[in-house]
Amino acid sequence: MAADGSQVNEIFARFQAADPHPKTELRYKDTFTLLVAVVLSAQATDESVNRATPALFAVADTPQKMIALGEAGVTDKIKTIGLYRNKAKNLIALSKKLIEEHGGKVPAAREALETLPGVGRKTANVVLNVAFGQPTIAIDTHIFRVSNRTGLAPGKTPLIVEETLNRVVPDRYKHNCHHWLILHGRYVCKARKPECWRCIIADICLFEPKTAAPA
Incomplete structure (x- = not known):
């Protein structure tokens, strides 16, 4: 009914x-850190993500810095979050793709967002809504x-x-x-x-x- x-x-x-x-309860500084936080929140609580991201964002708040930190470094920062190994791998690959295909910027289109590693429809909808004001x-x-x-x-x-x-x-x-x-x-x-x-x-x-x- x-x-x-x-x-x-x-x-x-x-x-x-x-x-x-x-507003979203995820803590972020800009569009890139929002994207990272939403990717990390998959099958995890916002609370667990918010505990881990301050230390991560202190050293890796841009795609370039994320790549420089490396998969092992990212893994160490997010190991309290569920599925952290796979998420660390995705964050490195996602950052590389943003630099190679989008000039280091987070795209404002669903199709482009959904091609990023670790980004599905739900994550894309959150980013489009929160970062770009779309009614998704x-x-x-x-x-x-x-x-x-x-x-x-x-x-x-x-x-x-x-x-x-x-x-x-x-x-x-x-x-x-x-x-x-x-x-x-x-x-x-x-x-x-x-x-x-x-x-x-x-x-x-x-x-x-x-x-x-x-x-």
Whole structure:
């Protein structure tokens, strides 16, 4: 069962009223460091990435410096993050490709971003949204769960959920859409047990039965 247009509009109107300017919780300095942080966040928490990136960015905040640090050096800086060996390899290869094909700059086009090592559709969508202000919607596990659980955008795959959100979310909410949904999924509509008793959209959400407040 899916929410209707008026329900979808009300959901995002409430999110906007509660948090008019939502932002990514990943810490970064510029477009390149944002790209690096998002690549590192795959199958890892933002918190674990934020603990590791200050030391990495202190010595490698450009593609040139990343290459100079080398795979072993990058590995040492990010070894507290999941899949760190493969991510270190990707960051070196990604940095080389940025220099060779894009003058060391992060491209502002999805097709170009998705050719970079370690960059898939979700990562590209985050970079396009946060760095370049495009109204893209990145689907992570939180958004996938919230979209299905609430009836906002039911779908069996992340791509179907993304396409549905792009169709049903009013344009004025699209730029902030994925930030609101990520934060809602991370702190309220949690995976194991949604905290319905303190949810600002509980009366609209189609999830049943609602979770009662702890005694």
